[in-house]
Amino acid sequence: MSTSHLPQISAVVPKEGNGQRAGLSAALQALQSRDSKEFAAALDERKRREREWANFSRDKRLINAGGETEEKHRGNAKWYSTTQLSLEYRNAWLAEKVPGKVFLDYACGNGLETLKAASMGASVAMGIDVSNVSVANAAETASREGLADRCVFLEGDCEATGLPDNSVDVILCSYMLHHLNLEYAYPEMRRILKPGGCVLACEALDYNPLIKLYRKLTPEMRTEWEKEHILSLKDVRTAKRFFNVGRIRYWHVFSFLGGFLQGAPGLFRQDF
Numbered sequence: 554m555s556t557s558h559l560p561q562i563s564a565v566v567p568k569e570g571n572g573q574r575a576g577l578s579a580a581l582q583a584l585q586s587r588d589s590k591e592f593a594a595a596l597d598e599r600k601r602r603e604r605e606w607a608n609f610s611r612d613k614r615l616i617n618a619g620g621e622t623e624e625k626h627r628g629n630a631k632w633y634s635t636t637q638l639s640l641e642y643r644n645a646w647l648a649e650k651v652p653g654k655v656f657l658d659y660a661c662g663n664g665l666e667t668l669k670a671a672s673m674g675a676s677v678a679m680g681i682d683v684s685n686v687s688v689a690n691a692a693e694t695a696s697r698e699g700l701a702d703r704c705v706f707l708e709g710d711c712e713a714t715g716l717p718d719n720s721v722d723v724i725l726c727s728y729m730l731h732h733l734n735l736e737y738a739y740p741e742m743r744r745i746l747k748p749g750g751c752v753l754a755c756e757a758l759d760y761n762p763l764i765k766l767y768r769k770l771t772p773e774m775r776t777e778w779e780k781e782h783i784l785s786l787k788d789v790r791t792a793k794r795f796f797n798v799g800r801i802r803y804w805h806v807f808s809f810l811g812g813f814l815q816g817a818p819g820l821f822r823q824d825f
């Protein structure tokens with residue numbers, strides 16, 4: 554993949570400054586100049602499937618008759634409009650934590666949360682994803698929205714980011730931990746997080762019987778790995794081995810029912 558559409562890292566993370574900053578800048582340079590084909594070839598089978606799946610569902614060249622990518626056409630978008638409350642919580646959390654900080658959108662997809670962090674004043678907003686199509690989409694949006702000078706998008710593996718130890722202040726996990734092997738992802742996040750850094754994980758849990766049924770009825774919408782790894786409280790307990798886990802908030806036990814009522818005018822906002 555050509556990286557000519559990406560901003561120079563030195564413009565985003567100045568080389569001057571303390572050693573930590575220079576270390577991050579050098580690591581980002583190296584990661585961004587990595588060859589996409591070589592990166593893909595070195596992935597194991599599970600990660601290659603995740604990459605292919607995300608590439609297929611977000612490839613704008615594969616727009617269907619309705620003018621939408623697979624993700625937009627078949628994905629879970631109708632449920633997202635019913636998650637306004639948790640979204641507001643997330644936005645408030647980011648607005649408090651992000652300004653002036655090094656922010657990482659862990660498995661960023663099309664990079665919407667990275668862009669949000671950049672516009673909230675992150676000193677650098679980084680997004681990493683195994684899907685080169687997603688990363689290219691994200692970089693394109695950053696350029697279009699005038700945020701490219703504060704964003705860095707990397708095609709990479711969240712389980713082995715290549716970022717330096719203690720280099721990130723804030724990590725956001727948005728609907729993605731079930732795509733990873735947490736035995737690798739948790740220690741990796743812990744390694745790159747600065748002392749005093751923090752993580753917000755907004756993730757689906759495996760308990761709501763109706764959502765479980767919906768998942769069973771729509772297997773084509775998920776990778777094989779994610780079907781088996783929707784988060785449970787066991788994964789939260791495992792997180793406690795690596796992090797000081799704060800309060801867990803549970804959302805949307807019933808509000809997802811709104812997804813079935815999408816046709817009813819004026820009931821739910823669909824502004825994503």
Ligand SMILES: C[S@@+](CC[C@H](N)C(=O)[O-])C[C@H]1O[C@@H](n2cnc3c(N)ncnc32)[C@H](O)[C@@H]1O
Pocket residue numbers: 600603604607659660661662663681682683684687709710711712726727728729732733
């Ligand atoms: C459901 S999407 C979530 C994307 C984004 N965080 C959001 O909220 O829209 C899951 C993402 O995980 C990515 N992914 C899967 N395995 C990964 C890995 N090992 N390293 C980096 N990204 C990965 C996929 O490419 C996909 O973009």
